[in-house]
Amino acid sequence: MEEFALIMRHEDGKKVASPEQMQAWMKQTMDWIGGIAAQNKFVSGTGLPFDGARVVHSNGVVTNGPFGEIKETIGGIIVVKADSFEEAVAFAKGSPVLQGEGNTMEVRKIAKGDGVH
Amino acid sequence: MQQPELIPHLFRTEFRKITAVLCRLFGINHIGIAEDIASETFLSAVETWSYKGIPENPTAWLYTVAKNKAQNYINRNNLFTEKIAVQIKHSSSEKLEMEIDLSDKNITDSQLQMLFALCHPSIPTDAQIGLSLRILCGFGIDEIANAFLTNKETINKRLFRAKEKLRAEKVAIEFPHENEISKRLETVLTTLYLLFSEGYYSESQNTVLREDLCMEAMRLTSLLIENEQTNLPNVNALFSLMCFHSSRFAARKSENGEIILYNEQDERLWNEELISRGTYYLHQASQGNKLSKYHLEASIAYWHTKKADTKEKWESILQLYNQLLIVEYSPIAALNRTFALSKANGKQEAIIEAEKLNLANNHFYFTLLGELYTGINNDKAKKHLETALSLAKTQSDKNTIQKKIEILKIKVS
Numbered sequence: 001m002e003e004f005a006l007i008m009r010h011e012d013g014k015k016v017a018s019p020e021q022m023q024a025w026m027k028q029t030m031d032w033i034g035g036i037a038a039q040n041k042f043v044s045g046t047g048l049p050f051d052g053a054r055v056v057h058s059n060g061v062v063t064n065g066p067f068g069e070i071k072e073t074i075g076g077i078i079v080v081k082a083d084s085f086e087e088a089v090a091f092a093k094g095s096p097v098l099q100g101e102g103n104t105m106e107v108r109k110i111a112k113g114d115g116v117h
Numbered sequence: 118m119q120q121p122e123l124i125p126h127l128f129r130t131e132f133r134k135i136t137a138v139l140c141r142l143f144g145i146n147h148i149g150i151a152e153d154i155a156s157e158t159f160l161s162a163v164e165t166w167s168y169k170g171i172p173e174n175p176t177a178w179l180y181t182v183a184k185n186k187a188q189n190y191i192n193r194n195n196l197f198t199e200k201i202a203v204q205i206k207h208s209s210s211e212k213l214e215m216e217i218d219l220s221d222k223n224i225t226d227s228q229l230q231m232l233f234a235l236c237h238p239s240i241p242t243d244a245q246i247g248l249s250l251r252i253l254c255g256f257g258i259d260e261i262a263n264a265f266l267t268n269k270e271t272i273n274k275r276l277f278r279a280k281e282k283l284r285a286e287k288v289a290i291e292f293p294h295e296n297e298i299s300k301r302l303e304t305v306l307t308t309l310y311l312l313f314s315e316g317y318y319s320e321s322q323n324t325v326l327r328e329d330l331c332m333e334a335m336r337l338t339s340l341l342i343e344n345e346q347t348n349l350p351n352v353n354a355l356f357s358l359m360c361f362h363s364s365r366f367a368a369r370k371s372e373n374g375e376i377i378l379y380n381e382q383d384e385r386l387w388n389e390e391l392i393s394r395g396t397y398y399l400h401q402a403s404q405g406n407k408l409s410k411y412h413l414e415a416s417i418a419y420w421h422t423k424k425a426d427t428k429e430k431w432e433s434i435l436q437l438y439n440q441l442l443i444v445e446y447s448p449i450a451a452l453n454r455t456f457a458l459s460k461a462n463g464k465q466e467a468i469i470e471a472e473k474l475n476l477a478n479n480h481f482y483f484t485l486l487g488e489l490y491t492g493i494n495n496d497k498a499k500k501h502l503e504t505a506l507s508l509a510k511t512q513s514d515k516n517t518i519q520k521k522i523e524i525l526k527i528k529v530s
Binding site (some may be wrong): 035 | 324436443462
């Protein structure tokens with residue numbers, strides 16, 4: 001069994017949602033994660049709130065971020081256990097983030113600490 | 118009180134106190150001696166009281182006799198005097214005779230310290246439970262055997278090995294250091310939780326014994342609450358959980374001993390006082406910033422004290438199970454979460470989720486699928502329940518499933 005990171009990408013992080021929408025997303029996200037945990041496949045996860053985010057540039061300049069020229073941003077990340085990329089992708093497909101047009105889920109294998117990867 | 122009732126009553130309340138105090142005095146290597154002296158004390162009581170009548174203060178009588186017996190043992194046993202008593206003398210300026218202290222405070226302290234010693238992480242869990250029942254709850258070997266549905270030899274062996282292990286690991290009978298308490302407490306709470314569950318879910322036909330197990334688990338947990346250093350949020354949460362569960366004692370068994378499922382229980386039989394105590398301790402538990410699995414389970418149990426099916430109830434239970442599974446996965450939590458999902462989000466969604474659970478040899482899993490398919494596809498529901506029946510191990514589980522199949526047959530025809 002491998003571990004995979006499922007990275008939630010929002011096409012436009014600045015989009016403002018209504019409180020009702022946020023409430024609904026929150027429930028859907030919790031149900032989605034709960035469903036993965038019910039299969040004993042959940043490892044860890046965290047949301048990455050946009051509030052107060054900063055971007056540090058190579059010239060030392062710090063800007064309010066994370067939105068620079070591109071609006072796309074990362075909204076959260078969870079780590080799951082899966083036998084294959086296919087299984088991890090199937091988990092990603094359940095993410096409510098995908099209900100937002102243009103949003104994506106990125107699936108990445110976690111490097112093992114075995115010196116090979 | 119008549120003597121036939123008095124002795125068992127005193128045995129239940131005093132045996133463990135004497136044993137805990139003597140264990141602490143003699144050290145972990147001599148648990149057996151402490152047990153023997155406590156047992157002999159009760160034998161003396163039976164012999165003496167039969168002829169001379171019951172003394173005015175039976176408890177004080179027992180303590181005096183136990184002290185004398187312990188003192189005699191110390192004086193008589195050379196090996197003991199040379200090796201252990203020397204240490205005792207050195208560790209205290211008081212005279213040896215004053216050391217056998219059966220005051221309330223020392224009894225409580227000894228029981229708490231023994232609780233931490235017996236629930237040492239190096240001791241296997243079933244041995245921790247067995248030893249706690251024997252030493253801290255004063256259960257007889259046959260009672261423990263009955264609770265675990267096994268025989269006396271097995272329990273004797275288990276306890277013997279556990280005592281060997283305590284000796285080998287040189288477990289100290291002492292209160293853990295302040296910075297170790299929360300870590301050591303985890304094991305203690307797990308044992309108390311399992312002790313309670315053993316009583317609550319035991320297949321033993323002996324209802325009184327099962328309730329006793331639960332009561333003892335609650336008594337030991339409340340010892341922790343009464344102690345300032347261990348009066349922590351997760352201890353209160355566990356106690357709250359125990360209160361909520363035990364509030365349903367009277368309602369969950371029929372007159373002929375069959376389990377009555379939650380939704381068929383007569384809620385008028387639920388114990389209001391225990392429910393409000395549970396609520397009180399859940400409130401006490403809601404301090405601090407660590408959410409333990411006991412908090413989540415107690416909160417789930419809290420919602421179950423409200424019989425009416427409301428959207429709020431099932432949505433709350435679903436979210437609590439989501440969190441519980443993130444904290445700690447267990448098959449039963451996964452199944453209960455899926456049941457809550459069916460109540461909150463509908464059966465169709467729950468069926469899809471249930472089929473991902475991968476619990477193919479668990480009869481509760483097929484019972485759940487049977488439940489979910491009922492009214493949607495009754496043939497499938499029946500097939501799942503039949504699979505559940507073939508996997509069920511205990512008679513009461515089989516009876517429950519059989520009943521569901523019968524009800525389904527009526528619906529189909």
